[in-house]
Amino acid sequence: MHEKELFHKNKIKLTDQRKEVYNILSRAIQPLSLDEIQNECYKIDFSSVYRSIRTFIQKGIVTEHYFGDRKPKYSLKMNDSHRHYIKCSKCGRIDELKNVCIIDEVNKKTKYKIVDHYMEFIGVCPVCLKK
Amino acid sequence: MHEKELFHKNKIKLTDQRKEVYNILSRAIQPLSLDEIQNECYKIDFSSVYRSIRTFIQKGIVTEHYFGDRKPKYSLKMNDSHRHYIKCSKCGRIDELKNVCIIDEVNKKTKYKIVDHYMEFIGVCPVCLKK
DNA sequence: TTCTAATTGCAAGCTGTTTGCAAGTGGTTG
DNA sequence: CAACCACTTGCAAACAGCTTGCAATTAGAA
Structure with a gap:
């Protein structure tokens, strides 16, 4: 599903920041931590990355994982089968x-x-x- | 193995604080967080609990687990083979x-x-x- | 185009972990 | 069994990562 459609279906406003966070996750081959996501972004405040991710989780688009690492990592749920x-x-x-x-x-x-x-x-x- | 023997074998000084932390873990039925351990203690500073645990981990006596709440939890490795x-x-x-x-x-x-x-x-x- | 509720960046706050340091202590040595 | 010293403790302050309040900005409905 294209991001615009996905966002609209979930009543999420389509902002540049959210688009970028979403695209980074969709390209990632592994779950990423918040600061790994931010580092991939062109210029987005950490708190915006944080809030985007929380929104995505709340809408069921993103999953949070905990491994043997202090920082949780995030992945798109739609990639779950891989x-x-x-x-x-x-x-x-x-x-x-x-x-x-x-x-x-x-x-x-x-x-x-x-x-x-x-x-x-x-x-x-x-x-x-x-x- | 008795704690005195275990500590000696691992070249860990046998202090009251370490004994208490160790005994709390050996009685625990689940891994515990640092503050859960401290709450079980009679009167030990948080940083001493922290450092005891770090020592135990470094000696391979204790394992650190991440379960998705903010706080890592700890258990004796001997209880815990896999x-x-x-x-x-x-x-x-x-x-x-x-x-x-x-x-x-x-x-x-x-x-x-x-x-x-x-x-x-x-x-x-x-x-x-x-x- | 206008309007409004939602979102952003920033800075400050919070929670939990880690560290520096002076005082105290276990355990080795003479 | 006394003296010594390196290691440990408690305290307080620093740090790291996450969360939030707020004024300015913006998406998107009207």
């Missing part, structure tokens, strides 16, 4: 993790109804292993 | 995810040698599901 990554700790290469279906297992074991999840793996890729 | 958690999106309750071993599967599928990973599951807990 949200399993594996990253090489040597060369930085990022691959997608396909067909790793753990949700059913987690569901069964915990009796929770899973509404969201994120998995990220760090390892040494086959190429670097050979070196 | 824990994953699941968090309720309604009430914030945190449960442990037992016996979810995905590493072997990821290893097999990707040929990466996994060195670290994050998994985050958000769902609605059984109690909230009933409401």
Whole structure:
């Protein structure tokens, strides 16, 4: 869906700042922290990035993730299906993790109804292993 | 292992403050934040709790967890051989995810040698599901 | 084009973590 | 078992990241 349509559907005013934040997230291959987003922006105040993100979360467009890092990270929910990554700790290469279906297992074991999840793996890729 | 032995083995001075922090963690059934630990203490300055924890982490005795509230939480690593958690999106309750071993599967599928990973599951807990 | 409610940038405030320092203490040594 | 010293403590102040109030600006409806 195009951003204009998406914003309109969600009753979000289409400002330059919000467009830019949205586009940065849509191009990102990984979730980004607030300051990572701001660094990608041409010239937007931190508080505006912050408020854009809060608006997007509230409208259900963006998801907030917590990893072993003090700063939460953000991604577009619409990219959710591509949200399993594996990253090489040597060369930085990022691959997608396909067909790793753990949700059913987690569901069964915990009796929770899973509404969201994120998995990220760090390892040494086959190429670097050979070196 | 008894705390005196453990501290000695790790070359940590055995002070009243550290003993107390350690004992609070060893009794805890969930990871605790710094101020939760301090509240359990008889009368220890916040910075001493903080520094005890940092020492324990550095010695590999304690693990730091991020669960999406602002405050990281801490648990004894020995209680904790490979824990994953699941968090309720309604009430914030945190449960442990037992016996979810995905590493072997990821290893097999990707040929990466996994060195670290994050998994985050958000769902609605059984109690909230009933409401 | 005009009008208004929503959004922006800025600066200040808040919450939680980290650090510098003087005073105090564990534990090693003679 | 006394003396010593490097490590630890409590306190207060600094820091980092997030949040908010406000006056000026702007999107978009009328």
